[in-house]
Amino acid sequence: MPNxxxxxxxxAMGSRGYLLTAWPWxxxxxxxxxxxxxxxAGLPLVLLGMPxxxxxxxxxxxxxxxxxxxxxxxxxxxLGPAVTIxxxxxxxxxxxxxxxxxxxxxxxxxxxxxxxxxxxxRYTEPVTWRALGYFLLLSAAVPVLYAAMxxxxxxxxxxxxxxxxxxxxxxxxxxxxxxxxxxxxxxxYAVAGLVLLPAVPYLLALVAAAQGALARTCxxxxxxxxxxxxxVEVARSRARLVDAFEAERRRIERDLxxxxxxxxxxxxxxxxxxxxxLPPGSPAADSVxxxxxxxxxxxxxxxxxxxxxxxxxxxxxxLAAALGELADRSPLAVTVEADLPGRLPRQVxxxxxxxxxxxxxxxxxxxxxxxxxxVARLSGGVLTVEVADExxxxxxxxxxxxxxxxxxxxxxxxxxxLVSSPAGGPTLVRVELPCEPNRxxxx
Amino acid sequence: MRTEPTAVRVVLAEDxxxxxxxxxxxxxxxGFDVAAAVDDAEALLAAVAEHRPDLVITDIRMPPDFSxxxxxxxxxxxxADPGLAVVALSQYVELSYAADLLDSGDGRRVGxxxxxxxxxxxxxxxxxxxxxxxxxxxDPKVIRQLIGRRRDPLAALSPREHEVLALIAxxxxxxxxxxxxxxxxxTVGKHVRSILAKLDLPQTDDTHRRVLAVLxxxxxxxxxxxxx
Numbered sequence: 189m190p191n192x193x194x195x196x197x198x199x200a201m202g203s204r205g206y207l208l209t210a211w212p213w214x215x216x217x218x219x220x221x222x223x224x225x226x227x228x229a230g231l232p233l234v235l236l237g238m239p240x241x242x243x244x245x246x247x248x249x250x251x252x253x254x255x256x257x258x259x260x261x262x263x264x265x266x267l268g269p270a271v272t273i274x275x276x277x278x279x280x281x282x283x284x285x286x287x288x289x290x291x292x293x294x295x296x297x298x299x300x301x302x303x304x305x306x307x308x309x310r311y312t313e314p315v316t317w318r319a320l321g322y323f324l325l326l327s328a329a330v331p332v333l334y335a336a337m338x339x340x341x342x343x344x345x346x347x348x349x350x351x352x353x354x355x356x357x358x359x360x361x362x363x364x365x366x367x368x369x370x371x372x373x374x375x376x377y378a379v380a381g382l383v384l385l386p387a388v389p390y391l392l393a394l395v396a397a398a399q400g401a402l403a404r405t406c407x408x409x410x411x412x413x414x415x416x417x418x419x420v421e422v423a424r425s426r427a428r429l430v431d432a433f434e435a436e437r438r439r440i441e442r443d444l445x446x447x448x449x450x451x452x453x454x455x456x457x458x459x460x461x462x463x464x465x466l467p468p469g470s471p472a473a474d475s476v477x478x479x480x481x482x483x484x485x486x487x488x489x490x491x492x493x494x495x496x497x498x499x500x501x502x503x504x505x506x507l508a509a510a511l512g513e514l515a516d517r518s519p520l521a522v523t524v525e526a527d528l529p530g531r532l533p534r535q536v537x538x539x540x541x542x543x544x545x546x547x548x549x550x551x552x553x554x555x556x557x558x559x560x561x562x563v564a565r566l567s568g569g570v571l572t573v574e575v576a577d578e579x580x581x582x583x584x585x586x587x588x589x590x591x592x593x594x595x596x597x598x599x600x601x602x603x604x605x606l607v608s609s610p611a612g613g614p615t616l617v618r619v620e621l622p623c624e625p626n627r628x629x630x631x
Numbered sequence: 632m633r634t635e636p637t638a639v640r641v642v643l644a645e646d647x648x649x650x651x652x653x654x655x656x657x658x659x660x661x662g663f664d665v666a667a668a669v670d671d672a673e674a675l676l677a678a679v680a681e682h683r684p685d686l687v688i689t690d691i692r693m694p695p696d697f698s699x700x701x702x703x704x705x706x707x708x709x710x711a712d713p714g715l716a717v718v719a720l721s722q723y724v725e726l727s728y729a730a731d732l733l734d735s736g737d738g739r740r741v742g743x744x745x746x747x748x749x750x751x752x753x754x755x756x757x758x759x760x761x762x763x764x765x766x767x768x769x770d771p772k773v774i775r776q777l778i779g780r781r782r783d784p785l786a787a788l789s790p791r792e793h794e795v796l797a798l799i800a801x802x803x804x805x806x807x808x809x810x811x812x813x814x815x816x817x818t819v820g821k822h823v824r825s826i827l828a829k830l831d832l833p834q835t836d837d838t839h840r841r842v843l844a845v846l847x848x849x850x851x852x853x854x855x856x857x858x859x
Binding site for chain 2: 446450451453454456457458459460461463464465480483484487488491500501504505509512513516
C-alpha cells in the first residue's frame with residue numbers, strides 16, 4: 189500500500205520528505221505534552237511511594253526500613269490506579285499523535301452500574317496494572333532521558349549560535365566541556381552543528397516513537413479483554429436463544445397434545461359410539477360414518493404435525509428410543525445402534541435427533557439407497573451420531589438448505605457436522621456434539 | 632379359569648379427563664360394568680384391590696412423572712394375579728413396553744393397544760373380549776413396525792410366515808387367519824408349525840407356544856435404555 193499515509197511516526201521517518209510533513213511537529217508536540225503528563229502522574233505517585241523512597245535512601249538498619257518500604261508499595265499498588273486510571277484514556281488519545289492505528293482494547297465497561305462493580309472491574313483487568321507500570325516507568329525515565337536530550341539540544345543550538353554570540357563580544361562562552369573565546373574558535377563547531385541540524389527532528393522522533401511503542405504495549409487490555417468477553421457472551425446468548433426456541437417447541441407440542449389432540453380423540457370416539465347406535469344403512473348412519481372417517485384422518489394428520497414440531501417419544505424416552513422410532517417411520521430399511529448410557533441434555537438430544545432425521549430424509553429422497561444405518565455413541569464427553577447409506581452419493585451441503593441449517597444448529601452447541609459423499613456413494617453424515625452424560629435433562 | 636359374571640367388571644386408569652370419560656361411556660354402552668375410573672397408578676392399585684375387577688384398562692404414562700407408572704402397576708397386578716386380564720394403552724409404539732407386559736404372567740389375557748385404536752369402537756371392544764377370553768392382542772401398528780425389522784430369529788421366516796405370525800400376535804385364531812388370508816385351515820396350520828420350528832420353540836400346548844412366538848417377535852428389538 190505505497191500510497192497510504194504512514195500510520196506511525198516510525199514508518200513516516202523512513203519516507204522521503206519526512207522533514208516537510210507534519211510528523212516532526214507531532215513528535216515534538218508529543219514530547220512536550222509528555223512532560224505535563226509526567227508531572228500529573230509522577231507527583232502523586234512519588235508522594236504515595238514516599239515511604240518506600242525514604243526507606244531506600246535512608247541508612248537505617250534493614251529491619252527498620254522494611255515497614256515503610258512495604259507501606260510505600262501498598263500505597264502505590266492500592267491508590268496508584270486511582271491516579272493512573274483517569275490518565276490512561278488521555279494517554280491513549282495522545283498516542284494518536286505518533287501512532288494513528290487503533291490502540292486496541294482499553295478499559296472494560298463494568299458489567300453493571302455502581303461503585304463496587306466499577307472497582308472490581310478496574311482492579312482485576314490487566315490494563316490497570318500495565319498502565320500503572322507505564323506511568324511509574326515514565327515518571328522515572330522521562331526526567332533523566334529528557335534532561336539528556338535537552339542538554340544535547342542546547343549543545344547543538346549553542347554550537348550553531350556560538351560564532352554569532354561571540355561576534356557580539358559576549359565571550360567567552362561555555363558550551364558543555366568547551367570554552368570558546370573567539371568566533372574563529374567556534375566556527376568548526378558551528379559548521380558541525382549546522383551539518384547535524386537536520387538530525388535533530390530525527391532524534392526527537394526516535395524518542396517519541398520509542399515512547400509511543402511503550403505506550404501502545406502497556407495501555408491496552410490483555411487478550412482476555414472485552415472483545416473476548418463479548419464473543420463468549422454472543423455465543424452464550426445464541427445458545428440461550430436456541431434453548432428458548434427448543435423449550436417453545438416442546439411447549440407447543442405439549443399444548444397441542446393436551447388440548448386439541450385429546451379433544452379430537454374424544455370427538456372421534458363419540459362419533460364411533462354414535463355409529464354403533466344408528467341403524468345400519470340409514471342416512472344418519474352413513475353421514476356419521478363419513479364424519480367418523482374424517483375425524484380419524486384428521487387425528488392422523490394432527491399427530492403427524494405435532495410429531496414434526498417435537499416428537500413426544502424424544503421428550504419421554506430420550507434419544508435412543510426416538511432414533512428407533514425415526515427408523516420405523518423411514519421408508520428405508522434402517523438399522524439403529526444406539527449405545528447410550530441414559531438421558532442426555534435436552535438440547536443435545538434434540539439436535540442429534542433432528543440431524544439424524546434430516547440425514548435420513550435426504551437419504552430416502554436423493555440417495556436411491558434402500559437401506560441406511562444410524563449409529564449413536566457417547567465417548568469421552570462427545571456424542572457421535574452417524575447416518576450412512578450405500579446410495580449414489582454426491583450430497584452437497586452448499587446446495588439446499590437442509591444440511592446448512594443443520595450445520596448452524598449443530599454449531600450453536602459447539603458441535604461439528606461432517607459430510608462425506610463422493611459421487612457414486614456411499615454417503616456418511618456425522619454429527620459430533622460435546623455433551624455431559626447423565627445430567628438430568630433441563631427445562 | 633374364573634367363572635365369568637354376567638357383566639365384566641372393569642377398572643379404568645387414564646389421566647386424560649376427556650378420554651377417561653369417553654372410555655367409560657363406551658364401556659358402559661357395550662355392557663361392561665365400570666367399577667372405577669381413576670387417573671393415576673396408585674389409585675389404580677387401590678381400586679383393583681377394592682373392586683377385584685375382571686379387566687384392567689390402563690394408560691402406560693400417568694402422573695406424577697409420566698414415565699411408565701401405568702405399565703409397572705399393570706405388571707405388578709399380573710404378578711399377583713396372572714389370571715387378571717390387562718389391556719395397556721399407549722400414546723405411541725413402544726416395543727420394549729409391549730414386551731414387558733407380555734412377559735408378565737404367561738403372556739395370555741394381555742393386550743397392548745395404541746390409544747388411537749379406541750376410536751374404532753367395534754374393533755376395540757372385540758380386542759377387549761379377545762383378551763378376556765385368554766388371548767393376546769397387540770396393536771396391528773406395533774406388529775407392522777416389527778415386520779419392518781427383519782432380525783434374528785425372525786430373519787429365517789418367509790414373508791408369508793411373517794404375515795401369519797403377525798396375525799397370531801394380534802390374537803387371531805387359525806380359523807380367523809385362514810379367512811383373512813383366503814387359504815385353508817390346513818395351510819395356516821402348516822405355516823404355524825413351520826414358524827414354531829424356525830423359532831426353535833419348546834413343544835408345549837399350542838396356545839402357549841403361540842404366545843412364545845409372539846414374544847420372540849416382540850424381542851426382535853433390543854429394549855431401549857431406561858430413561859435415567
